[in-house]
Amino acid sequence: MFSRKTIVIRLVLAFILAVSLSGWSLTAGAAEVSSTKNLRGGCKIQYHKWRHREGYSAFALSTNGGCGFNWNATTLQQAREIALRDCASISGDGKCVIIAEKDSVPAFEEGLRQCHAAISNIAVDTCSRTLDLNKGSPTQRAYLLNIRGNAYRAIGKIDLAHADYVAAFKTDYRFGWAYMNSADLHYQKGDQERAAAEALLALLFYREGGADYRRRARLMIESNTKLKKLLGAKPDVTICLTALKFDKSGFEERGAGSLNAREAKRRLLSFEACRQLLGYPAAVNPFEIKPDNQLCSSAVSKAGSAWDDSSNGRLARAEAERRDLSLESCIAEIAASVSPNAPQNPRGWRKLRLCHFAMTSNALTWDESAEAKPYRDEALRRKLTAIDCRKAMGFPVANTPE
Numbered sequence: 001m002f003s004r005k006t007i008v009i010r011l012v013l014a015f016i017l018a019v020s021l022s023g024w025s026l027t028a029g030a031a032e033v034s035s036t037k038n039l040r041g042g043c044k045i046q047y048h049k050w051r052h053r054e055g056y057s058a059f060a061l062s063t064n065g066g067c068g069f070n071w072n073a074t075t076l077q078q079a080r081e082i083a084l085r086d087c088a089s090i091s092g093d094g095k096c097v098i099i100a101e102k103d104s105v106p107a108f109e110e111g112l113r114q115c116h117a118a119i120s121n122i123a124v125d126t127c128s129r130t131l132d133l134n135k136g137s138p139t140q141r142a143y144l145l146n147i148r149g150n151a152y153r154a155i156g157k158i159d160l161a162h163a164d165y166v167a168a169f170k171t172d173y174r175f176g177w178a179y180m181n182s183a184d185l186h187y188q189k190g191d192q193e194r195a196a197a198e199a200l201l202a203l204l205f206y207r208e209g210g211a212d213y214r215r216r217a218r219l220m221i222e223s224n225t226k227l228k229k230l231l232g233a234k235p236d237v238t239i240c241l242t243a244l245k246f247d248k249s250g251f252e253e254r255g256a257g258s259l260n261a262r263e264a265k266r267r268l269l270s271f272e273a274c275r276q277l278l279g280y281p282a283a284v285n286p287f288e289i290k291p292d293n294q295l296c297s298s299a300v301s302k303a304g305s306a307w308d309d310s311s312n313g314r315l316a317r318a319e320a321e322r323r324d325l326s327l328e329s330c331i332a333e334i335a336a337s338v339s340p341n342a343p344q345n346p347r348g349w350r351k352l353r354l355c356h357f358a359m360t361s362n363a364l365t366w367d368e369s370a371e372a373k374p375y376r377d378e379a380l381r382r383k384l385t386a387i388d389c390r391k392a393m394g395f396p397v398a399n400t401p402e
Contacts, residue, residue, distance in 0.1 A: 038061060038065075039061065039067070040065055041065075042067075043061065043065065043066070043067035046067065046069060047059055047067070047069070047100075050069045050071065050100075051100075053071035053072070053102075055071055055072045055073065055102070055109060056071075056072070056073040056074065056075055056076045056078065056079045056102065056103060057069070057070055057071035057072070057073065057079050057083075057101065057102045058070055058073075058076070058079040058080045058082070058083040058084075058098050058100070058101040058102075059083060059098070059099055059100045059101070060080075060083040060084050060086070060087035060096045060097060060098050060099065061087065061096065061097065061099045062087055062088075062090075062091035062094030062095060062096045062097075063091075063094045063095045064091055064092070064093065064094030065091075065094070066087055066090040066091030066092070066094055066096070067087055067090070067091075068082075068083045068084065068085065068086030068087030068088070068089070068090060068091075068096065069083050069086065069087075070082040070083045070086070071102075072108075072109070076101060076103045079101065080098055080101065083098060084096050084098065107133060107135075108130060108133050108135040108136050108140075111126065111127075111129060111130030111133065112130060112136070112140060112143070112144065114126045114130070115127040115130050115144055115147050115148070116147060118151075119151070119154075121151065121155055122151075123147060123148065123150075123151035124148055124151045124152060124155075127144050127145075127147055127148035127151065128148065130144055131144050131145070131148070138171050138172040139172045139174075139175065141171050141172070142168040142169065142171040142172035142175040142178060143168075143175070145164045145165070145167050145168035145171060145178070146164065146165065146168045146175065146177050146178050146181065148164050149161045149162070149163075149164030149165045149168065149178070149181060150181065152164060153181075153185075158185060161181075161185065162182060162185050165178045165179075165181045165182040165185070166178075166182060169182070169201075173205075174205045174207075175205065176201075176202045176203075176204075176205035176206045176207060176213075177202070177213070179198045179199070179201040179202035179205065180198070180199065180202035180213045180216070180217060182198050183195045183196070183197075183198035183199040183202060183217070183220060186198065187220060189254060189258075190254055190255045190257075190258045190259060191258065192220075192223060192224045192227055192259060193224055193228070193259075193262060195220055195224065196220055196221045196223075196224035196225075199216075199217035199218075199220040199221050200217070200221060202217050203217050203218070203221075227259065231259065231260065231263045232263075234263075235393075235394035235395060236264075236267065236269060236277055236394065237277050237278065237352075237393060237394035238363070238393060238394055238395065239260050239263050239264050239267070239269070239274075240260075240264060240269065240273075240274035240275075240277045240278055241260075241278065241356065241393075242257050242260040243257060243260035243261040243263070243264040243269075243274055244257075244261075244271070244274055244275070244278070245257070246289075247288065247289045248275055248278070248280055248284065248288055248289075249284050250271060251264070251265075251271055251274075278352065279322065279350055279352050279353070280322070281318075281322070285315055285318060285319050285322075286315065287299075287315055287316045287318075287319040288319055290316075290319070292323070292325065292330075292333050293333050293334065293336075295316055295319055295320055295323075295325075295330075296316075296320060296325065296329075296330035296331075296333045296334050297334055298312060298313065298316035299313060299316035299317045299319075299320045299325075299330055300327070300330050300331060300334060301313070304331060304334065305331075306327070307327060322350075323349060323350060323353075324349070324350055329347070346374055346375050346378040347378060349378070351382075351384070351388075351389075351392045352392050352393065354375055354378060354379055354382075354384075354389075355379065355384070355388075355389035355390075355392050355393055356393065357372060357375035358372055358375040358376045358378070358379045358389065359386065359389050359390070359393070363389070363390050363393050363395045364386075364390075365386050366379075366386060
């Protein structure tokens with residue numbers, strides 16, 4: 001049998017071992033308050049909650065029963081100072097001492113550090129694990145989301161990157177970098193209006209420290225302002241020319257065309273209205289994208305002497321007539337074609353289409369390039385002037401050079 005003294009010693013040693021293994025300890029500064037047995041009421045409840053917290057933390061108790069505590073401090077010394085300060089503010093004349101402390105680094109803080117230091121796909125995994133802890137302040141979580149968004153962007157997963165930027169500024173609406181990064185993605189996609197709107201928010205919530213994105217944000221906003229002014233001066237027909245896709249099957253969704261598409265919608269010009277402004281029927285005809293020789297091959301019967309009366313033939317004939325191609329013109333076009341990819345003959349083109357290919361992009365004068373020569377020659381053959389073409393394209397005619 002063990003003596004009573006031996007049993008007590010073994011129990012004390014077991015207690016000390018358990019305390020050391022759990023990552024927290026009672027400190028020697030507890031001499032005046034004996035131990036945690038002096039805890040009463042609210043302090044006892046808070047102490048048991050404090051024991052389950054992570055990171056650098058300390059618990060202080062005063063001689064008159066008050067207490068103060070802290071967790072998730074940057075250092076153990078900081079945890080002690082905050083605990084003693086809080087204890088003193090509550091206890092008044094009582095003397096405060098640290099009765100327990102922990103010096104383990106919080107898992108979230110360590111994850112935050114690793115996420116910041118990692119690159120590309122490693123950062124995605126590290127930041128995701130840290131976010132899964134569901135800890136940290138809104139700003140810290142927004143920071144993690146922003147870093148993970150940058151990592152996704154670096155490996156080409158743009159949609160996931162944008163989703164993280166949006167989640168970041170929804171988590172902390174004052175996190176300026178998330179707005180700026182999102183603005184960059186919109187700008188790269190050609191959506192300058194949305195990019196400028198988010199760049200403005202990035203400026204509003206800019207915080208000192210780290211890289212300074214303010215100049216880039218201002219340039220983005222200024223660029224959009226100039227673009228809107230430029231678009232606003234263009235006539236409807238010019239806006240529609242680049243607002244529609246090449247095959248005229250819908251509005252452009254990317255690049256410069258998307259800017260004109262948004263401008264068209266701002267002017268309440270529908271897709272169908274734009275098609276009609278450009279001389280197309282409201283409904284899409286599948287033969288619109290065919291060159292004249294292929295179009296005529298579908299519009300003319302196999303005998304080669306009349307229009308084809310099949311359903312496809314009627315659609316092709318409608319497009320041929322829209323281009324002012326007569327039956328005789330189509331028969332001649334088929335005869336002159338040496339291959340399905342032969343160059344288009346602009347003789348049967350309507351004035352608007354011909355002028356679009358014969359004039360410079362700003363519609364000020366003839367396009368003198370070799371590629372535009374057949375169209376320019378046809379326009380001159382018809383005795384069209386640059387002013388005639390400018391009028392047909394919807395531009396003002398004042399000060400137009402000949």
